[in-house]
Amino acid sequence: MAVQDPSLPLLDVRGVTVRFGGITALDGVSFAIARGAITGLIGPNGAGKTTLFNCLSRLYVPTEGSILFEGTPLEQSPAHRIAALGIGRTFQNLALFRTMSVRDNVMVGGHCRTGSGFLANALRLPAVRREEHRLSDQAERLMALLDLQDVAQRPVSDLPFGTAKRVEFARALMSEPKLLLLDEPAGGLNHEEVDGLRQLLRRIQSELRLTILLVEHHMNLVMRVSDQVVALDFGRKIADGTPAEVQAHPDVVRAYLGAEA
């Protein structure tokens, strides 16, 4: 397999347009994400954030344009291959198995990458046992990183919302993504938990050398945690730059004042 030039962007969104019947949800949106960066995707309600997010996780295919991940168009890969390509995601509403333990929920996230087939699993061949050990070690490492070790045996239904969100993170990280897509990670968190989330994002970015894209309404979090911010309005990109540049951009100020004042 060809090794990609590390100076090229990890993700390259090129002229993406998505139409639903007569509605243009995204209109020629282009931006690139460098390896190792945290990028915030913002915009008022209906701006097209979720639509773009769904294109990145391959739930939608752009009507026009292309999204390159490590130089390869995403639309060439079927949706079920996205995790194996190296794109992980979390959901706006928790998508965990509530009666299962934290540890088992985290372990589930590793199974998209196991290469062993049904027969090898059924016979518990040595390679399968080695793979199980590897996954188990990795789950322990991630639970330590996300401060979940003390609740590892507890069912998710017992946990406060903020802790359950960390379980979802750990599960997404089990697939060893290169790009982690976070859909409103601050939704439902209190002030203190949002601050904890900011520190956590920085920690996983540096310790796992992860690239992160977050769609988020919590402006304070986006502006404090992101290296780059991309702003959408009515399906178009209106700004792209550092948090300070985007915050001061007249079109961004107008979009937010017009939509939310």
Ligand SMILES: Nc1ncnc2c1ncn2[C@@H]1O[C@H](COP(=O)(O)OP(=O)(O)OP(=O)(O)O)[C@@H](O)[C@H]1O
């Ligand atoms: N499946 C769909 N069918 C028809 N129209 C859609 C569909 N999904 C989104 N839209 C429309 O596309 C536009 C962009 O919506 P989208 O949900 O991407 O915005 P958003 O920025 O995520 O908004 P919010 O912050 O409210 O979640 C909206 O006008 C929306 O009504």
